[in-house]
Amino acid sequence: MGKVTGFKEFERKDETYKPVKERVTHYNEFTQPLNKADITEQGSRCMDCGIPFCHSGCPLGNLIPDFNHMVHQGEWKKASWILHSTNNFPEFTGRLCPAPCEQACVLGIIDEPISIENIEKNIVERAFKEGWIVPQTPNKRTGKKIAVVGSGPAGLAAAQQLNRAGHTVTVFERDDELGGLLRYGIPNFKLEKNIIDRRIAILEKEGIKFKTNVNVGVNYSVDKLKKFDSIVLCGGATQKRGLPIDGADSAGVVQAMDFLTQQTKVVLGKEVKDQVLATDKNVIVIGGGDTGSDCVGTSNRHGAKSVTNFEIMPKPPGQRSPSTPWPYWPLQLKTSTSHKEGCDRNWLINTKEFITNEKGELTALKTVNVEWKMVPGQRPELIEVEGTEKTWPCDLALLALGFTGPEATLSEKLGIETDNRSNYKATTKDYQTNIPHIFTAGDMRRGQSLIVWAISEGREAARKVDEFLMGYSNLPTKGNGDLPPM
Structure with missing residues (x-):
């Protein structure tokens, strides 16, 4: 992958930052991106390591050497195509993920690892700029209705995958804006909120319905959920310690x-x-x-x-x-x-x-x-x-x-079993709670964790919901290269 001798020819380069005295005067992002030539060189550093451990380091199983190679060749649209095949929201992970993939990079044993996170961010930003990221609406609807509770990365990922399977999806968010902790828990100097808004606009055009200021179990009766064929709980772990x-x-x-x-x-x-x-x-x-x-x-x-x-x-x-x-x-x-x-x-x-x-x-x-x-x-x-x-x-x-776990409102009113850490009980085998048509994913299931894990769980849970409703699923599994249309 990349250039055969690239890892010997090019040193790792990262984004730089605006001076401290300047950036502390505002709440905007303050990174100074590399130019396209430098990013291409960073993709060229990806070596033909045989077994890419970056895959196992990434909870999403991103096809990292593949999109690095496309960047090396200047095939940015293909790079975006590959990146989005496993990651619904690389603009979030490219800014906020601690990059466990880089810590598992084979080149990192002897040298600085590939700058995977920054390459990812540049791919998705180029894709938005060029207009390559467009709504993907399903060819037909299944007639099944699904409620997703929580609009953080797990809920949004689950919603997008289920919508692509043809189900009608409604996302409920108790705050006045969408995004969960991405919206209000992450400062603007790390994630400007227009980054969330532009992705939400894509999801809306794909047919997903969003309802804000709706706190299920408080100002929205759980009885109203009975009209849905399935429910996915992605409310996060919000009990503050x-x-x-x-x-x-x-x-x-x-x-x-x-x-x-x-x-x-x-x-x-x-x-x-x-x-x-x-x-x-x-x-x-x-x-x-x-x-x-x-x-x-x-x-x-x-x-x-x-x-x-x-x-x-x-x-x-x-x-x-x-x-x-x-x-x-x-x-x-x-x-x-x-x-x-x-x-x-x-x-x-x-x-x-x-x-x-x-x-x-x-x-x-x-x-x-x-x-x-x-x-x-x-x-x-x-x-x-x-x-x-x-x-x-x-x-x-x-x-x-940190947080001690999810709030108990929904588990108590819906009768969901919890574990000894108060997490909503479900395994990665099927993400299914003790109530068959109710599923759970993200921090609500696993406890406080990373954005990349939330997206991964949302995707995996969506596949299991689809299988439950239809008896089979064509949604991709983790790390599967089932690519969306270009």
Whole structure:
């Protein structure tokens, strides 16, 4: 694939970014793309490795060497054709996926891996620009009606696949806009919302019906779902994890997702009462994942006095840890663009108390350093280090601690069985719940995970729904090269 000697001739090149001082003044995307010649060279680096482990690294089974080869040959339309055969929304994954495919790249054993994610993004952006992405309407309708609950990547992927099979699909979204966490949970500087809107426009033209401000089980009775032949639950894992310590309910202790959602709504011109602002405040973000990073970037754009990040786990190594060898996802330090905009990062630290003034306003945090005791065959034990207590000035604490699972509203009202983590119970064998015509996919089924996993599960669940309704399915399986018409 690519050029036979390309991986020897060309070094990896990535997108660059606008200067920090410039980009923190706005909420737009700030990447500076490579030119077409450079992208072509990056596709040429894809080597004829024999067994492309990038396939196994990608939850979608994307045909990565194939679209890399098309980019190398300048066949961009074919590259888009191949890319869309396994991935409904490469414009999302090309911006937001942590790229497990790159960590499984064979070239990555001896050199920098192929810049798969950036190639993917450039393919889909070229395809939109050239008008190659057009609605694909089914030749005929089956007469079957399907309800998809949730318009995140899992719900949208399931809806598009089921619509292509000829079913009539209605997507219900409880927010006022479509996209799930893509819409309000991801800052605009990582994903501008017109990127979602242009894809939704395609889906609407394909015949999918969307209904917003509809919270099934709350303002839309579950009894109304009886008119549908099948239901696909893709509501995500939205139960926010709290921090049960003294002062946790004080003013100034805010859930990260609430903070990010408010800011995105403001960017979109929506009215937000009593918006939480980081302006001129000492901000501490508790949690070291992507959401925590997004809070850091947003706080810097607000003009925070200082931004500090706490993580209870040890600092990862700068290089791939021996405990996670190739081709596994590596335990390795990740420094995001938001971290580089200004952040004091701290590891092995546990928050013990939120300190408030007489008005109940947050003024400081108390912490203690910790260690992890590892005993083979047992769960790691968290041990506090004596004499390491510290008080940190803090006006705003953002809890970026992830999610504990999906909300129970639908499972209780529909009678869906859940597992011991509160996830809606269904296996990857058929994505079917204990109620035969109700299926579930994405974070609601597997727990908090990646966008690429959500799309994969939505596609797989759609095939199983189609089989359930029709007795067979022509929808592609994971990694199958059943290509759509060009």
